[in-house]
Amino acid sequence: MKSLIKMTLVSSAIVLALAGCDDKKSSDTSSSATNQITISTDAQKEAYALGSSFATYMKSNLEQNEINPDKEYLISGFNETFHDASQLSKDDVKNILDAFGKRIQEESQARFEKQKSENTAAGDKFREEFAKQDGVKQTKSGLLYQIITEGSGRHPTAKDTVIVHYLGTLTDGRKFDSSYDRGETATFPLNGVIKGWTEGIQLIGVGGKIKLVVPPDLAYGDQSLPGQQDKAGIQPASTLVFEVELLGIDGDKAEESTPVQNQEQSEQSDK
Incomplete structure (x- = not known):
C-alpha cells in the first residue's frame, strides 16, 4: 500500500508537470486545461504519450482507492522538490506518506468490511x-436454480465448452x-x-434456459x-443472479439452437 501511494502521488505530479503545468499555483482547473502545449517533435510526442499513459493508470488507481489529492499542492510538491526547494525534508515526506498509507489502508479495510x-x-x-418461488430447487452446494425451459438437446459436462446467451444482475x-447487450453469444469452457x-449449466440441455442464484x-x-x-461493479460477498x-x-453443431436475437424476443418466447 505504501509503495502504491508513493508511486501514485509522484507519478500524478509527473503527469501534471508533463502536461504543461508551470510553477504557478492555481485552483482554476478550467484555465489550466485551456493552456495546452504544442506538440511537434518526436521527443515531445514521446514525453506527452508517457504522461498520458501515467495519467490513465494513476487516475484509475486513485479512484479505486478513493484518493482525491489537492492537485495544486501535488504539483507544487513535485516542482519545488525538482528545483531543490522542497518545504519538507526527506524524513518528513517519508513519515507523512507512511501515515497516509496506513490511513488509506484502514479506510479501505473499513469499506471492505462494510x-x-x-x-x-x-x-x-x-x-x-x-x-420460495415455484420450481426453485437447491443443490447440495447451495446453488439455487429455476429451470425455465428444459431444452431438448444433450446436457453438457464440466469438460464441455458451451455457447450461451446470458444476463447477469446483482440482487x-x-x-x-x-451478452444480449453486446449483441453476440458467448462461448465458455464450463471448467473455466x-x-x-x-454446476448450473449442466442442469439443462441445449435449447434450455435456466435462472441461477449464485x-x-x-x-x-x-x-x-x-x-x-x-x-455495475461486483462488490465483496455478492450474490449473483x-x-x-x-x-x-x-463441437455439437447439429444440436446448436438458433441464437435469440435479443432479450425481449427471448422473454416473449417464454410467455
Whole structure:
C-alpha cells in the first residue's frame, strides 16, 4: 500500500508537470486545461504519450482507492522538490506518506468490511425469498436454480465448452454483464468459469434456459470487480443472479439452437 501511494502521488505530479503545468499555483482547473502545449517533435510526442499513459493508470488507481489529492499542492510538491526547494525534508515526506498509507489502508479495510456485511445480508435475504418461488430447487452446494425451459438437446459436462446467451444482475436488479447487450453469444469452457455456472449449466440441455442464484462462495467470494462502461461493479460477498440460455455445445453443431436475437424476443418466447 505504501509503495502504491508513493508511486501514485509522484507519478500524478509527473503527469501534471508533463502536461504543461508551470510553477504557478492555481485552483482554476478550467484555465489550466485551456493552456495546452504544442506538440511537434518526436521527443515531445514521446514525453506527452508517457504522461498520458501515467495519467490513465494513476487516475484509475486513485479512484479505486478513493484518493482525491489537492492537485495544486501535488504539483507544487513535485516542482519545488525538482528545483531543490522542497518545504519538507526527506524524513518528513517519508513519515507523512507512511501515515497516509496506513490511513488509506484502514479506510479501505473499513469499506471492505462494510460492503461485505451489507452484501451478505442482502444476499441471504434474496436467496431466502427466491427459494420460495415455484420450481426453485437447491443443490447440495447451495446453488439455487429455476429451470425455465428444459431444452431438448444433450446436457453438457464440466469438460464441455458451451455457447450461451446470458444476463447477469446483482440482487438489487442492477446489471453487471449481458451478452444480449453486446449483441453476440458467448462461448465458455464450463471448467473455466465460476462454480455456480459450472454446476448450473449442466442442469439443462441445449435449447434450455435456466435462472441461477449464485451465493458468494460459488461466485467471486470476497473479490471486488470494477464495473464496465454502464454496468455495475461486483462488490465483496455478492450474490449473483443469472439467466442463461444454452444455445449449443461447441463441437455439437447439429444440436446448436438458433441464437435469440435479443432479450425481449427471448422473454416473449417464454410467455
